[in-house]
Amino acid sequence: MDIKEKLDILSSSAKFDVDTEPSIIDTVTNLENDNMPGSIYYSKTSNGECMPLLKVLFSNSCIYDCAYCINRRSNNIPRATFKMDELINLTLNLYKRKLIRGLFLSSAVFGSPNTTMNTLYLTAKKLREEHNFPGYIHLKIIPGADLELIKQAGFYADRMSVNLELPSEKSLSYLAPDKNKSAILSPMNYVGKHYQEWMDQKNKYKYSPTFIPSGQSTQLVIGASPESDFHIIKLVEKLYLNFHLTRVYYSAFQRVNQDYRLPNIKNPPVTRKLRLYQADWLMRYYGFSSNEILNEEEQFLDDTLDPKTKWALRNYQMFPVEINSAPYELLIKVPGIGLKSAKKIISYRKKYFLNFENLKNIGVALKRARFFITCNGKYYGKIYNNPDIVRSLLTNNKQKNNSQLSLFEI
Ligand code: SF4
Structure with missing residues (x-):
């Protein structure tokens, strides 16, 4: 051969x-x-x-x-x-x-x-x-x-x-x-x-x-x-x-x-x-x-939502977090804010107050993040305090653009 x-x-x-x-x-x-x-x-x-x-x-x-x-x-x-x-x-x-x-x-x-x-x-x-x-x-x-x-x-x-x-x-x-x-x-x-x-x-x-x-x-x-x-x-x-x-x-x-x-x-x-x-x-x-x-009651990952978003919806009482004051450890737990974006937020806000537009430029995935954050006290998610509605909105978004399957932007 x-x-x-x-x-x-x-x-x-x-x-x-x-x-x-x-x-x-x-x-x-x-x-x-x-x-x-x-x-x-x-x-x-x-x-x-x-x-x-x-x-x-x-x-x-x-x-x-x-x-x-x-x-x-x-x-x-x-x-x-x-x-x-x-x-x-x-x-x-x-x-x-x-x-x-x-x-x-x-x-x-x-x-x-x-x-x-x-x-x-x-x-x-x-x-x-x-x-x-x-x-x-x-x-x-x-x-x-x-x-x-x-x-x-x-x-x-x-x-x-x-x-x-x-x-x-x-x-x-x-x-x-x-x-x-x-x-x-x-x-x-x-x-x-x-x-x-x-x-x-x-x-x-x-x-x-x-x-x-x-x-x-x-x-x-x-x-x-x-x-x-x-x-x-x-x-x-x-x-x-x-x-x-x-x-x-x-x-x-x-x-x-x-x-x-x-x-x-x-x-x-x-x-x-x-x-x-x-x-x-x-x-x-x-x-x-x-x-x-995951836990004993919920043994499998959700195929319609990424695990960070699932965690955030289960812990909805922790949100929204204020972008201009939340610590790094909490920022990285916000769906749509990755490690790089969180670092940029920390560095940017040393000099300025961040607004919603700034977040877009920093690379935050606002389609997800907007339900979990405030910017200078303002909430952009429209529906407040209802994780079930947020979940269904996010699931619909996902079906439209499949972004939840991204490996790195979680
Ligand atoms: S997985 Fe098992 S059968 Fe396949 S090559 Fe390795 S040892 Fe051999």
Whole structure:
């Protein structure tokens, strides 16, 4: 099998492993024009940049049989495995031609977890040490591999990730019987600790070997198992707290296999996935706890309203807040005021009193915010003190312009 055929198989096998923002996934087909079939995915960096990465599996021949996965051993699909130098040369070639800025390397489990992890480790090591590859490298951690081997790989990668896959141990053993919770959490914990140690050391010492400077992430499949959104965001909250995770990615379940254990859904739960990203965003940047977003009585996120607006309607007695005096912590809880807008408001009002027009220029989403604020004591929401009416107005707005699905302007 030649390299083009392998790349075709191994890049399409990798497309179900989506560690990127929902709004920026893009498959670039210009490689096909370049006689090089394959996919490049855009990954969003911490500074908001979009970075093209070659995203492939090293192999799609798997010894495991996860119910939801196209690459599982019981599927009769074309199989391929790179030779290490083939993948290295391909990466260098695309990088030199400025088609990619890095490599996102994962793999099905071939041979054993250690064999697979060792192959990923050696590929990254060779790229860095023998070819001085300066690009970004994201490596998947293979659950069950030796922790020391995983740690060594971390010295050559910018980011590592081990997929949690499913939100509970019960679902994991039902749908991915070859995997277990501790084989996933133990490397996550180990890598998280070393990442934290490296962060501490780099602040103290002039030189300390770089260890996954972009941190570690994980991925959860949404909708393949019955756990509620409340269960998921509580789990995610703990992951951020205990494992020094940089990101959790959510992948909407797509039924690619006929398997009695899988739910019979026609379309992937895309809106649910976006709402989970919004809830995740609120917990990481806006100071919300999982219990503020959902609770025992309300277990699922609303598909018609974003979670911040839902929270504001539940806590309507806290509003309206006065734009010219509210503290930053309260401003960022107003629907339609994002982190950037809140900072601008604080800075602007040091010199001036803000009016409604100023807010528009600052970038506040007034369609939502106007129901929750006053400007110099004046309320612009028209209907006061009635969250049910506000809710229906906001839901109608959403149906008109779909703005509630925006990931970042919450
Ligand atoms: S381990 Fe499971 S999810 Fe990963 S490639 Fe193999 S079958 Fe698929």
